[in-house]
Amino acid sequence: MSAQVVIKGPERTEVVKAWNDQIDVRVKIAGSGPALVYLHPAAGLYWDQFLDKLAETHTVYAPEMPGTTFGDPYAIHKVDTFLDLVLIYEEVLRKLGLKRPVAIGQSFGGMLMCDLAAHFPDIFSKIIPLDPAGLWRDDVPVLTNQLYLDKPENLPGYLFLDPSIPAAQAMFTPPADPEMMVKHIAHTVWSLGCVAKFIWPFPDQGLAKRIHRINVPTLIIWGKQDKLIPVAYAEEFQKRIANSRVEIIDQSGHIPQMEQLDKTLALVKAFIAS
């Protein structure tokens, strides 16, 4: 594996006015071809090689959750409830003019995507939750609150089986410029705080009651060694979504698309093409 991680990143940004024009939602976009929506996890949008690869065959639309957009932190204060957030995302996708795109959601993004699909059964054509949050079992606690409480240097251990892989190192390396480093760290912590509005103290907003409404083909992908949201939850999602199947990825923690990029990408592409 090369030590260099080259990421092309988004090609353009579209700003969608939402929530009675109170919030500017920034959507990062790359590629061409059929539309594909990506919903990011708790630390905010990080454009990785997985999104680069998807952009080779699709137009990838990645909205930033209000509050997590650099330079616009207080938009979060206009979103009071999880229902507000679901409605804002529906509005953004509608205004982008996307016709039943495929959607992929990671962790918190997976939780949000599942609830969008439950609220609006026709909004997506297929969904792919990657180690999604959203359900809770007392005997298998989700460790998101522990991640928030732990020391920053322990964060990679919750997300990766092997935090030393280059993709993980690249993600956790802040900018070298001291001024930018301060802003970057503050922005990352703030983004975690914005998402915590909907996942603190547990990532449970009642999805278990609504998840039966999801009626589109669903591929649930889970890292076998996920410490943050244990793999036991893969079955919990599978048995509640009628048209779904599970793929467990070995040698992967919470982010299979970074830790096992090729395997994850192959499964995703085959599912989309099927």
Place this chain on the structure above:
Amino acid sequence: MKVLAFEQLAYRHFASDYASKYDSVTTMPYHALVDRKLMHQDHMHFLDEMMHAARSGFDGVATTEHEQASYDILPNPNLQMSALAYATQSEGLNVGLACVGRSLAKTREPLRIAAEYAVLDQISAGRLVAGFPIGLSYDVNRNNGIPPIETRARFYENLELIKKAWRSEEVFAWNGKYNKYAEVNVWPRPFQDKPPVWAPAIGNPVTLAGIIDNDDNFLYLSWFGPKLTGKRIFDRYWDMAEERGKDRNPYRLSFVQAVFVGETDAEAHREYGPYIEQGYRTGLGAIPMQSLGLPGYVDIKGLEFIIKDPGDFGIVPKMRTIEYKELVDNQCAIVGGPETVAQQLIEIIKNFRIGHLVIMVHIGPMPHELVMKNIDMLSKHILPKLKGIWEDENWENRWWPSGAR
């Protein structure tokens, strides 16, 4: 100048290696660590010591609120304050009763706090100081499940609701973001027309602006080491007060300071020193740093400020293994014979323009007899030297309860 006695209700019997094994908040195992008879004894000693201070010439007594904490076992300080309100009233001791908790960010029952404070003010015939802290992140967010980013908005809504519930002549509806009540009509109302409001805080500029604009009293807690943090926080406060059109009335400010007095400097260090070191290590020092500011608790501008310059936290990061000498050098505790202590206190009071000095008379495992001695030494040797400060400037103290002396 007003001087109050203050204690936290710590369990006083932990082993000396406590801080290497346990945190002081949220996770420490109760049954493995606590003897029920000693816990009962600590509760009684706490009240005995506060009463002793009230009888010994202090102008007031003060308590804080912390839940799921081993260093301050006061999940609702109004319970203790109620006992003190009745006992002092019965004895004709008209001391101020400063409840410097209850945390308004964490409560889901702000009207219950409005009513409880009103009850205290009634029992004490108008001696309540109403303390309204935001609350520490571990308590608000970790112990009580409030999403950190809602902390401040909840605080401000609850504060506004309580103040309105106290003053409103009419039954009113409150349709807030976090509280919905069709008919608010709190009984009883406070004895005082307007109980003074003290806002305990650690000097965050955003918080200070709110306190100043509300014309409330700023209570600064000095556990972080006033030598390191005092000047920067108080300079910031007075600069901001001036910018926002407020006068330099010293009674706007209250200051918590741990003080321990012996017959001589040497005796004081020998007698109190080990308990002070242990108290800091096992109390404040054993709170995990991350639990003081969960993501979202601190505003993003505040975050950038702290990342660039963590000075507001003083010596907190190394408190878990702090040495006694460093605590004294930084004035986290002022310890010594009467002359040494009086000189240091007068300097702090005058330099920072402090109108209410809230003296922490006990810490950590300090035993009852020594706490009683400290209260005696303070009342005999220190209080007389502090009493007249600020009288020559003729400021009105609008932040002291009307029923207290």
